[in-house]
Amino acid sequence: xxxxxxxxxxxxxxxxxxxxxxxxxxxxxxxxxxxxxxxxxxxxxxxxxxxxxxxxxxxxxxxxxxxxxxxxxxxxxxxxxxxxxxxxxxxxxxxxxxxxxxxxxxxxxxxxxxxxxxxxxxxxxxxxxxxxxxxxxxxxxxxxxxxxxxxxxxxxxxxxxxxxxxxxxxxxxxxxxxxxxxxxxxxxxxxxxxxxxxxxxxxxxxxxxxxxxxxxxx
Numbered sequence: 001x002x003x004x005x006x007x008x009x010x011x012x013x014x015x016x017x018x019x020x021x022x023x024x025x026x027x028x029x030x031x032x033x034x035x036x037x038x039x040x041x042x043x044x045x046x047x048x049x050x051x052x053x054x055x056x057x058x059x060x061x062x063x064x065x066x067x068x069x070x071x072x073x074x075x076x077x078x079x080x081x082x083x084x085x086x087x088x089x090x091x092x093x094x095x096x097x098x099x100x101x102x103x104x105x106x107x108x109x110x111x112x113x114x115x116x117x118x119x120x121x122x123x124x125x126x127x128x129x130x131x132x133x134x135x136x137x138x139x140x141x142x143x144x145x146x147x148x149x150x151x152x153x154x155x156x157x158x159x160x161x162x163x164x165x166x167x168x169x170x171x172x173x174x175x176x177x178x179x180x181x182x183x184x185x186x187x188x189x190x191x192x193x194x195x196x197x198x199x200x201x202x203x204x205x206x207x208x209x210x211x212x213x214x215x216x217x218x
Contacts, residue, residue, distance in 0.1 A: 003084050006053045007075060007213030008036060026061060029090065029210050033059060048085060051218035059088035059212050067208050068093040069199035074211045082214030090212040094202035106201055109194035116187040123183040127176045131162045143169035 012025040015032060022028040033056075040054030048055060062081070068074040074093035082089050102110070131139065131150065138147045141164035148164060148171070162171045170177070 003215045003217050004051065005075075005079050005213065006051075006216045007078065007211055008033065008053065009071070010210045010212065011207065012210065013207075025210070026064070026090075029212065030059065033088070033090075033212050049217045051216055053088070053213065053216065055085065055216045056088040056214070059090040061090045063091050067091075069202060070195070071095060071209075071211065072195075073199075078211065078214055084215040084217050086214070088212050088214045090210060092208050092210055094199070095207050095209045102198070103201060106194070106198050109190075109197045113187070113190040113194045116183075116190040120180075120183040120187040123180050127172050127180060128162070130176070131171050139171055141167060141169060141171060142173070143167050 010029050010032060012028050015028055019028045019031055022031055033053075037053050037056050040050070040052040042054075044050040044052040044054055046054065063077075068077060068091060071093055074091050078089045078091060134150055137149060139150050140147055144164060144167040146164055146166045148166075150162075163169060164171060172180075
């Protein structure tokens with residue numbers, strides 16, 4: 001039997017008034033999570049393989065005094081540290097998306113990452129097109145020396161590109177692959193820069209939310 005992840009995100013300031021009787025945020029989150037688990041057990045059954053949050057019997061708080069910089073970091077930590085069939089883990093994280101619209105700095109960083117990704121896709125498509133639409137009907141595999149019909153190469157692929165059906169090595173040239181690698185590195189670098197800028201702003205003015213969950217059997 002396998003498992004998949006199940007998490008819930010809660011904003012203590014936006015819970016139904018029925019939870020106002022609880023003084024602390026921890027108690028509020030514990031109460032609403034318990035209700036959600038009960039609902040899941042009613043709908044999906046009480047099996048150890050129901051695949052729902054109904055398998056959780058409460059939760060254990062972790063790092064409450066040290067909120068994670070982002071939702072992604074919080075989820076990765078939970079899934080790394082949680083074990084199936086144990087109480088869920090509850091952590092807090094900074095959420096910039098829940099605040100006012102992103103600053104100009106964040107928007108520019110995200111736009112730069114978006115453009116870098118589009119460039120990476122364009123380079124990838126250009127390489128693919130050049131392999132299939134070259135002037136000669138045949139292309140020589142640089143790895144094994146086989147002569148291959150260009151349009152036969154698309155039936156076999158290596159890292160997403162037409163490949164030699166004999167040795168399965170990509171038919172893209174070393175120059176093309178280096179070009180693609182640079183475009184990919186730039187895209188990932190811009191994405192990481194945007195994540196860092198957004199995380200820094202989230203710490204300053206983002207709301208702090210709760211994430212509760214872990215692995216469930218299925």
